[in-house]
Amino acid sequence: MQLEQVIIVHKAGNRLSQKWAEKCAHQLEALGSKVLRGPSGPKDNPYPVFLASVSQPIDLAIVFGGDGTALTAARNLAAENIPILAVNIGGHLGFLTESSEEMDDTETVWERLMSDRFAVQRRMMLQARIYEGHRTNLDPVSEVYLALNEMAIKPASPDRMITSMLEMEIDGEVVDQYQGDGLLISTPTGSTGYTVAAGGPIIHPGMDAIVVTPICPLSLSSRPIVLPPGSVVSVWPLADPDLTTKLWTDGILGTAIWPGQRVDVRSAEAMAQFIILRQDHSYYGTLRNKLNWAGTRVNYVNNHRN
Numbered sequence: 181m182q183l184e185q186v187i188i189v190h191k192a193g194n195r196l197s198q199k200w201a202e203k204c205a206h207q208l209e210a211l212g213s214k215v216l217r218g219p220s221g222p223k224d225n226p227y228p229v230f231l232a233s234v235s236q237p238i239d240l241a242i243v244f245g246g247d248g249t250a251l252t253a254a255r256n257l258a259a260e261n262i263p264i265l266a267v268n269i270g271g272h273l274g275f276l277t278e279s280s281e282e283m284d285d286t287e288t289v290w291e292r293l294m295s296d297r298f299a300v301q302r303r304m305m306l307q308a309r310i311y312e313g314h315r316t317n318l319d320p321v322s323e324v325y326l327a328l329n330e331m332a333i334k335p336a337s338p339d340r341m342i343t344s345m346l347e348m349e350i351d352g353e354v355v356d357q358y359q360g361d362g363l364l365i366s367t368p369t370g371s372t373g374y375t376v377a378a379g380g381p382i383i384h385p386g387m388d389a390i391v392v393t394p395i396c397p398l399s400l401s402s403r404p405i406v407l408p409p410g411s412v413v414s415v416w417p418l419a420d421p422d423l424t425t426k427l428w429t430d431g432i433l434g435t436a437i438w439p440g441q442r443v444d445v446r447s448a449e450a451m452a453q454f455i456i457l458r459q460d461h462s463y464y465g466t467l468r469n470k471l472n473w474a475g476t477r478v479n480y481v482n483n484h485r486n
Contacts, residue, residue, distance in 0.1 A: 181240065181293050181296055181298075182239045183239055183240060183293060184214065184236065184239055185236050185237065185238050186208055186215050186216075186239060186240045186241070186242065187215070187217070187226075187227075187230050187240075187242070188205050188208075188241075188242045189217070189218060189227075189241065189243045189244070190217075190218075190219055190244040190269075191219070191245030191246065191249045191270045191271075192222075192223070194245065194269070198244075200280075201217055201242075204283075204286060207286055207287070207290065211290060216230045220243070220252050225252070225256070227253070231256075231260065238260065240262070240264075240265060240455075242265045242267070243264055243265065244267050245266075245268075245269060245270055245271055245277075246268060246270060247274060247277065248430075250277055250454075251329060251430045251431075252430075254328040255305075255326045255328060255430065258448070258451060258453070259450040262453070263300060263453040263454070263455050264452065264453060264455065265278065265455040266278060267282070274470070275369075275372055275373075275470055278458065289457065293455075299455070299456040301385070301453070301454045302451045303328060303369045303453075303454065304367045304369070304388050304409065304447055304448075304451060305327065305367065305447070305448040305450055305452055306331055306366075306390070306445055306447060306448055307325065307446060307447075307448035307450075308327070308429070308434070308444065309323075309443070309444055310322035310427070310435060310437060310441055310442070311443075313440065315414065321441070325429045325434045325435070327370070329430045329431075330364050330367065331364070331366075331428070331429060331443070331445050332362055332364050332365075332374065332427070332428040333362055333365075333417070333426075333427055334362025334428065335420070335425050336424060336426050336433070337422065337424045342422070343359060343361070344358070344359070344360065344361065344363075344425060345357065345417070345418040345419040346358045346363050346415050347415070347416040348415050348416075349413070349442075350392075350411055350412070350413055351412055352412075355405075356402060357418070358402055359397065359398045359399065360395055360397035360398050360402070361395040363393070363394055363395065364380065364392070364394075365390060365393075365413050365415075365445045366380070366391045366393065367385075367389075367390070367391075368384060368386075368389055368391075370430075371383040372471070374431070375393050375404075378393050378394070378395050378396070379404065380404040381404060381406065382467070386463075390408075390411055391407070392404065392405045392407065392413060410447070413445045414443070415442060415445070417438070417441070418439065420439050423436060
């Protein structure tokens with residue numbers, strides 16, 4: 181990997197991640213890299229400015245923060261095929277990030293990157309667009325929205341909690357109507373986030389699949405569905421006189437969806453690329469540690485393994 185042009189992003193409002201960003205920027209500049217640095221948060225998105233201001237390809241994005249900061253990086257950089265080194269500084273769960281311990285010796289990290297001694301994990305993403313009128317209308321009325329974890333179609337109102345009415349089609353065929361808090365359409369990466377909290381399945385991120393999970397449906401027969409990656413999931417808002425239905429991408433508000441409109445969600449052509457430094461990287465170890473599975477509470481000796 182070349183490190184000629186690097187962007188470094190830290191979690192907005194987090195002093196520790198900012199210090200890490202400053203330290204790494206100074207080290208990379210001493211190695212001859214051109215570095216762009218800035219904060220990322222609910223009110224800060226440095227990526228459009230970074231992408232528009234460079235005159236040569238960006239070799240690497242280093243992101244200091246938690247999963248939310250990593251998700252924002254993926255949404256903005258996946259289409260540009262820019263690999264992301266996400267480091268958990270100031271985050272919580274850290275499903276998508278490397279441990280800060282991997283950055284204890286930053287000089288060694290730069291050496292490993294430049295000598296290609298690392299792994300790259302490619303993760304499926306989703307894209308969504310809004311359409312109006314009959315299902316045969318394929319002229320979008322919105323931009324393309326990307327998500328690494330999930331698309332959520334659910335209402336939002338400052339005055340009261342609202343029950344949504346949604347109709348879902350898969351590849352043009354009506355499958356179900358949902359009455360409840362909304363609908364999640366997620367990737368395998370997102371299956372350990374909002375989806376698993378809503379009762380959906382955990383799916384290995386090495387798979388390509390789309391998971392549809394109703395959020396608190398008022399029907400015991402409304403269950404999660406796992407779909408092949410080529411499926412197109414269309415969602416129509418019904419009985420929404422207050423126009424409260426919204427599309428959310430990785431928990432960030434995308435746009436409103438009105439009755440008579442639909443949102444089509446499908447797998448995106450772009451894939452997020454995350455750099456893995458840990459030589460003992462294990463997805464199952466991450467599940468055990470981050471979700472506090474039974475092994476952390478029950479300690480039985482397995483004498484049959486050897």
